[in-house]
Amino acid sequence: MIEVTVEDRAGGRTRFAARPGERLLHAGLAAGLGLPYECATGTCGSCRATVTEGDVGSLWADAPGRRVCRRPGEILMCQSAAAGGALSLKLPTAFRDRREPECRSLSGRLSSFRRFTAEIGTFSVELDEPVEHLPGQFALISAPGVEGPRAYSMTGNPSTEPRLDFLARLSGPGKLTPRLFSNALEGREVEVFGPLGRAALRPEDDRPFVAIAGGSGVAGMLSIVEAALARGHFDRHPSRLVFGLRSMEGSYLLDRLSEFVRLSGGLFRTTVAFSDEAPDPEFEAIFPDLEFTTGYVHDVVRSGLSSISADRPICFVAGPPPMVDATMRMLVVEGKVSPAEIRFDRFG
């Protein structure tokens, strides 16, 4: 094992051990450290650190997130591994409080891939043992023969079953999702690292929430709503989901959202916003429990901003970066919502 010393901006210093070749972010998180990260897959740049002593190997030299590494010695901890000998890192931020379940690496088998549209599907990983997570968190999945891990959000209410359910979107340069969609990986062994992410519903949350999801960003919201239903959250705090999709033809999971609305007795409301077309009355009639509208999700949320300002709900925001950024700008600038009240995940 390689000893890694980490110093944060405030001068706090701690140590963890990493195996040769192990991703530094994974090793640190698994050791219980509050290291900074967001995507954990090399895109966002949030896990930047400076190597002050020792050497690291880069696992993805062209990672998009490396654009933030502009000075000598700067690395992304999610895409770097200890190369041997003692290693010292310096963080540009403070250690975060760890309020989420411990991260760890587990093995499991892929199963139950189900395709909803040309680019959206769900699948499960049957684990060797259960893993604790919060509703709204995600995990990294690595498959043999597929370079690098890929992030997927858990869609179910956390349970003691040794299984995790995920939503997958076929897009971008990732190599794992296309193989899921071609059913080439059914039954294959995979490694799961997690749980990750802070855009989660916590046990102590006792306020209404507004969940704002674009496309596959709805994955974590499914988990949050299911968990909220199970704990009777909506009886005390009526809450809402705004789900942005492009078109009726490309829609998915509306039957499951309808069921959530029914189970809540209408105390949980869902508005589906189509960006590219107006909802057809015949389509709306298929899902009488849902509300439909036209426009981008941030515009739909803007129309209800006065109630957000008055009720001070928890705001969950997840989806592609342009959608998350537009929604955050609207909430922060127009709604005067403190960023501390918003839990967001950008899906690169």
Next chain:
Amino acid sequence: MTASDDFAWEPLDDVDDLEVGDRRELSLASGKLVLVMRTETGLHASCADCPHQDTPLAEGMLDGSVLTCPLHFWQWDVTTGEPLGVAELPLEIFELKQEDGRWWIGMRR
């Protein structure tokens, strides 16, 4: 009180047209990048990049005296540099003065 001699002053051109709510990234003669903003209380100048991830703050949002970084939504009061909300670090603020109808920005020596 800070003496004016504590600063190296550089001229700051191209700011007179800034209206309340406007901000502009400027490159000083020394090569340093700064962000100049106008609020209801006047003209203010800060470092151009977020102290968190070096994101250009010209792409952020200025609302009253609150500047918000567009990447992780760190916020500051631009009149003092005080961190707000989720920000973990203060924002470096530069002295400004107007002499003979021209704006100057002071870099601490």
